[in-house]
Amino acid sequence: MPLACALVDHVARSQGIRALCVKGPVLTAQGLRPAYSSGDVDVLVDPARAPDLVHALRDRGWEHRPDDAAPSVLGEFAGTLRHPTWPCELDLHHRFPGFLAPPEVVFEELWERRVTVRVAGRSVQAPDPAAHSVIAGLNYIRDLASQDRVVELDALAAAVAAHPEIEGTDLVTIAEATGAETTLRPLFQRVGVDVPDRDPRYADGLDTWLVQATSTSSTSVGWLYALTREPWRRRPSLLWRAAWPAAGSLRVKHDRPDASTRELLALRWRRLSRGVAALPGAARALRSARRDGRRR
Amino acid sequence: MTPERWLPSREAAYVQIDGRAAVLDLGDPSALPVILEGTGAELWRDLAGGVSLDDLVEAQVRRHPGVERTTIVAGVEAFVADLARRRLLEVAT
Structure with a gap:
């Protein structure tokens, strides 16, 4: 999987497409999750260039995985690509559920906070540890009816609290800039950060989020x-x-x-x-x- | 004459897990990962760690005391030449 992560980063950069490797080996490298094996690689891509990245990957033999056409509460937020000889899939996210601000606003905020992380012997672009903990938190919270996700969220909160590069104020700043003040509440509560006020602009998105998360x-x-x-x-x-x-x-x-x-x-x-x-x-x-x- | 020190090339990505190494030339759109096992994985690990060719040979001589030194030198040089041809290794500058 780290190889696939390095591959997408390389393809995006060679095409001038802004993309951030998220979750998986990057989250582990940043000390926010123990090493584990997963079947997919997640990338958050500039929403305006997502089709271009898909096109570039198709040139390397990656193809869209057909979906099952069932509607999800949160709507479509990623395209999944698979390759006949690779054992993992690529999830290209043009938005990430739980960020209620417009996708382009969210991407710009996360892109501004990018860092490079060593994965597969390469320096890949990724969110900084604070922004990445927000992404990981939302990923767990959206499925908090599952006990496994509760355990993962607890572990993330412990890692965030002990992380030398993450301040509680960073989490609040990111949440306010991306419309995640309310959706991130379970992580705020576990880390002991005061929950910011909800932004009334995102009431409809919040309704959808709560349906999914509960x-x-x-x-x-x-x-x-x-x-x-x-x-x-x-x-x-x-x-x-x-x-x-x-x-x-x-x-x-x-x-x-x-x-x-x-x-x-x-x-x-x-x-x-x-x-x-x-x-x-x-x-x-x-x-x-x-x-x-x-x-x- | 084989240069003294080699490193993973600028377009190579690699992982080392459970005594194996998987190495990929990102610059070649049709390339698939090359899987190295056993001695190949050991050599890759040392090369990626910046070990010189002389030290690499010495390490292999110690690990395989029953094998002739000339055989090990030839094997290491062939290994390096093969990976260089696949653009997975380049001369350290």
């Missing part, structure tokens, strides 16, 4: 959330897509490229029965998240 059944909640945000006239077609997805989407979702018509039918029925069973819980999660959002 839900446990994200696929059902994702569909339900998408449904409530669609105009009435478009809801039947969305509902049909949720209940009876296209063959291509199912094959991608279940990683069964050669599934027969009969197997697809079985997958559809299983999915439908699971979806119907999960609906009451998803509706409760959605109501609860929205109540929570109004209280903050």
Whole structure:
């Protein structure tokens, strides 16, 4: 994975595209996460140049991984590329969930704070430790219904508190510049930093974030959330897509490229029965998240 | 004559894990990582650490006492020449 990280950094730089390697080996090199093995490499790219980076990587044999077409609460925020001979995938983020300011504003703030970090014998560009801890924090917080993410967030908070290059005031400054004052609250609380006031400009984004961060059944909640945000006239077609997805989407979702018509039918029925069973819980999660959002 | 000191080239990226090394020429769009194991991984680790060719040979002579010195010299030089041809090593300046 560090090799792939160095590769993307090299390709971006050679094309004059601003990109920051995030999470993974860089986070480990900065002392913010123990070494671990992951199946993907994450890069935050200048939103205006993201298509150019995809194009440059396609020239090296990387291809878009088709998605399963299921709506997620947070919308699309990254494109995933895969290569037939590399064992990892590349996630190219044009925005990062939890930063509620416009993507270009967020990128400029993080880019201003860039440093170089030694990865795979190279100096790759990455956010400084304070900015990187904000990114990692948001990554864990958006899935805080998972106990694993809670453990990871606790470990991050401990690393941040002990890090010689991170001040609590840095975290607040970054959060205020990127619209992450409220979304980063769980990290602020763990580090013992006073939570800044929420920015009223980002109320709608905050509502979406809270739905994601407090839900446990994200696929059902994702569909339900998408449904409530669609105009009435478009809801039947969305509902049909949720209940009876296209063959291509199912094959991608279940990683069964050669599934027969009969197997697809079985997958559809299983999915439908699971979806119907999960609906009451998803509706409760959605109501609860929205109540929570109004209280903050 | 083989130059005295070699280093990973400016366009090489490399990782060393569990006694193996994976080295990639970033400058070649079609290049795939070269995997080095055993002695190859040891030589790469020492070269990346700035060890001179003479010291590299001495280290190998110590690690492999049953092998003729001339054989080790030839092996090290062939290894370096191969990686230099693949643009993964360059002469230290």
